[in-house]
C-alpha cells in the first residue's frame with residue numbers, strides 16, 4: 077500500500093472513491109482498514125487478501141487500479157463485531173472508517189462527489205469496549221511503559237488503563253522487576269516509545285510479549301508535557317489533587333492516555349483519575365514464579381487448572397476481574413490484608429446475608445462496562461437498562477446489608493464502605509431509568525421502541541398517530557377493494573415506492589380503463605403480473621405515517637440522549653458503586669469457597685513466621701476429589717525462625733519421585749499468596765509474617781523463544797533468587813541443578829543452599845534428589861530435613877504423601893519407572909546398574925563430602941585468618957627506583973616484573 081500513491085502519480089488517476097480510500101489507508105498504514113460502504117465494511121488490496129485468509133471470507137474484485145483488478149473482501153455491518161473479535165485475537169489492528177454524511181448530501185455536491193468518510197476509531201486489543209469483544213471475567217488492560225534517564229540511573233514506570241471500566245493506575249518499577257510487573261498487570265496490549273522498542277536491553281523482554289507490543293512515537297511520553305496532557309484530559313488545572321507522581325510515572329501515564337486518545341479519535345472514555353500503586357505494598361512475584369505457580373492460568377495457558385479457577389466463586393464479571401487482580405497482586409501491609417479478611421469473615425459468619433447478597437449480585441449487570449460504552453457514545457438501550465437494573469440491585473443490597481447489621485457500625489470496614497457507596501447513588505437516576513425504559517429493550521437505539529409507553533405524552537401521541545395510520549391504511553384497503561370490486565387489492569409498502577396499491581394484471585388493466593376519466597388511481601409501476609397505483613389520499617396518509625414514525629423516533633432518541641447525559645453526570649458515584657459491588661462479590665465468594673472447602677482465616681503480621689498446620693493444595697485437592705481418587709493428605713510446614721533464631725528456616729525435602737514434593741512446595745507458596753490477597757486458606761491453621769517477595773523455581777521448561785536451554789533458564793532464575801531474596805521472602809526451589817551432570821548439579825545445589833542460609837536468610841523449601849545435601853542440616857543451624865513417607869510392598873512402592881521430619885535414603889526412581897510402564901528389560905538392567913553404583917559409592921561415599929568440605933566462604937565476612945603469600949612482583953617493585961633507570965634498564969625491569977607477576981598468579 078505504501079507505494080501506491082507513488083504508482084498513481086505515474087499512471088492514470090484512480091476513481092474518486094479509490095482516491096479517498098488510498099488517502100485514508102495511507103494515514104493508517106499499520107491497521108486493516110474497514111471502509112464503510114452502505115451495509116458493509118469493505119477492505120481492498122492487501123487488506124482484502126489478509127482479511128480473506130484470516131477470516132475465511134470470499135475474496136472478490138472491484139474495478140481496476142493501474143490496470144490490475146482490485147482485490148476486495150467485505151463483512152456485513154451486523155456481523156462486524158464477530159469478525160473484529162477474530163481479527164483482534166489474531167493480532168490485527170483495525171481502523172474503522174465510517175460514512176460521515178448521507179449519500180444524498182454528497183450528491184448535492186455533484187454527481188461524481190464521494191461520500192465523506194473518515195476513521196472514527198482504531199480497534200486494538202487494549203482498547204476494546206464492546207461486550208462481544210471482551211471477556212467478562214478478565215480485565216482488559218492497555219499498559220504503557222516509560223523510561224526516564226539512562227544507564228544505571230534510569231527510572232521505569234508503568235501506567236495501565238482499562239477503558240472498558242475506566243480503571244487507571246500507575247506504578248514505578250525497575251529494570252529487574254519489569255517482566256514480573258508486566259506479568260502481574262497482564263495487559264492485552266503494551267505501548268512503548270519507539271526508542272525503548274528498539275533498545276537492546278529490552279529487546280528480549282518485549283519480543284517475548286509478542287504482537288501485543290505497540291511502538292508509538294516517543295513524543296507522547298514526553299516528560300515536559302506529560303502533566304499537562306493528563307490535567308487536560310481530566311479537566312483540572314493541576315494534578316496535585318490526584319497525589320504526587322514521579323517523572324517516570326507521569327511519562328507512562330501520558331503515553332497511555334495519548335494512545336487512548338489516538339485510538340478513540342473523538343470519543344473520550346470516562347477514566348478514573350490515575351491511582352498510584354506503591355511497589356512496597358504489593359508482593360513481588362516474578363514472571364516465572366507466576367507461571368510456575370499457575371495463579372491465573374496454567375503453564376499451557378488455560379484458566380482451567382489454575383488457582384483462580386479453583387477458588388473463583390464470584391457471580392459477576394466485575395467480581396471475577398477483581399478477584400483475578402487481587403490474586404495477581406497480593407498485599408504486604410497486614411492491616412490492609414486484615415481489612416479484606418474481616419469482610420470475608422463477616423460473610424462466613426453471616427450465611428444468610430451472604431446468600432442474599434450473592435442472589436442480588438447474580439442478576440446484577442456489568443455496571444462499569446455499560447457506563448463506559450455509554451460515555452463513549454457506543455452504548456445502546458440495553459446498556460441503559462443494565463445501569464437501571466444494577467441501580468435497583470444496589471439499593472436492594474444496601475438495604476439488605478444494612479438490615480443484616482441493624483445495630484449498624486458493626487459491619488467490617490470494607491463492607492461498610494461498599495454499603496456507603498451503594499447508598500450514595502442518586503436515587504432519582506434509578507427511578508428515572510425504570511420509568512423511562514420499556515421492559516424489553518432492543519439492542520440498538522436506531523430502531524426505537526425502547527421508551528416505556530406513558531413516559532412521554534408527545535411520544536405516545538406520535539406513536540398513536542403512526543399506529544393508527546396503519547389501521548387507516550387497512551381500512552383504506554378495504555374501501556378500495558369494495559370500490560373497485562377487486563377483492564385481491566392490497567396496499568403494500570417498499571423502500572422505493574413507499575405505500576402503493578397493488579392489483580393483478582387483469583384487474584390493473586381494467587382499473588386503468590375505468591379510471592381514465594377521474595384519474596383517481598394514479599399508475600406507478602407495471603410489474604410482471606401486477607400493476608401498482610397510488611392515490612392522493614394514500615400519498616397524504618403516507619406523509620403522515622412517515623412523519624409520525626420519524627417524530628416518534630426523534631423523541632425516543634432525545635430521551636436516550638437525556639438518559640445518557642444523566643448517567644454520565646453520575647459516573648463518579650456509579651463507578652464507586654461498581655467497585656463496591658465487585659468488592660461485595662469477591663468477599664462473599666471467598667466466604668463461600670472458604671465454607672465449601674474448609675478454608676480458615678490466616679493470621680498475617682509483620683513477624684517472620686511461616687507456620688502452616690494441615691495445609692492442602694487447593695487445585696490438586698479438588699482434582700483428586702473430581703477423579704474420586706484418594707483423599708488429599710494435609711501436611712504441616714514450619715519455616716519461621718525457631719527459638720533463639722532471628723531468621724527463617726530452610727527445609728530440604730527429599731523423597732521418592734511422585735511422592736508429593738512439588739505439590740507440598742507449591743501448596744505453601746499458594747497459601748502465602750492466598751493469605752496476602754485477603755482470602756481464607758486451605759489449612760487448619762496458618763500464621764504468616766508478610767512475604768515481600770515470592771520466588772518459585774518449580775519444574776523446568778525450555779525457553780526456546782529466547783534461545784535458552786532448560787538448564788540456562790534454571791540458572792538464570794536461581795541467580796535472580798540469590799541476588800534478590802530478602803529474609804522476608806519465601807523461596808520455593810524444586811530440584812535445582814538436575815538439568816546438568818550429577819556432580820555439577822549437586823555442587824550448584826549445595827552452593828545455593830549455603831548462600832540462601834548464610835546470605836539471604838529467607839524462608840525456603842528446597843526439594844531435591846541429591847540425598848547428600850541432607851547432611852547440611854547437621855552443619856547449618858537453620859537447615860532442616862523433611863521427607864515424604866512411602867511404604868514398600870512386595871517390591872513396589874506405595875506413596876503416603878505424608879511429609880515427616882528426616883531424610884530419605886533413596887529415590888525409588890526405578891519403582892516409579894516400573895509403574896510408568898518402562899519395559900521389564902530396562903528396569904532389570906537399571907536395577908543392576910544401580911546396585912553397582914551404590915557399591916562404588918559405599919567405598920567412597922559422596923555423603924561424606926559434607927564432613928570434608930569447609931563451610932561456605934563467600935560471606936562478605938571476616939577476613940581470612942591466614943595471610944596470603946606475598947606477590948613476588950610487589951617485592952621486585954620495591955627494589956626499583958625509577959629515577960635511577962636508563963630507558964633500557966626500565967624496559968628490562970618491566971619484563972622482569974611481568975615474569976614475577978606470572979609466577980605469583982600461578983601460586984594463587
Ligand SMILES: Nc1ncnc2c1ncn2[C@@H]1O[C@H](COP(=O)(O)OP(=O)(O)OP(=O)(O)O)[C@@H](O)[C@H]1O
Nearest residue numbers: 707708709710732733734735736737738739740877
Ligand atoms: N498431599 C497429597 N495427598 C494426596 N495426593 C498427593 C499429595 N501430594 C501429591 N499427590 C499426588 O501425587 C502426584 C505427584 O505429586 P508431585 O508431583 O508433587 O510429586 P514429586 O515428589 O514432586 O515427584 P517428582 O520428584 O517426580 O517431581 C500428584 O499429582 C498428586 O496426584
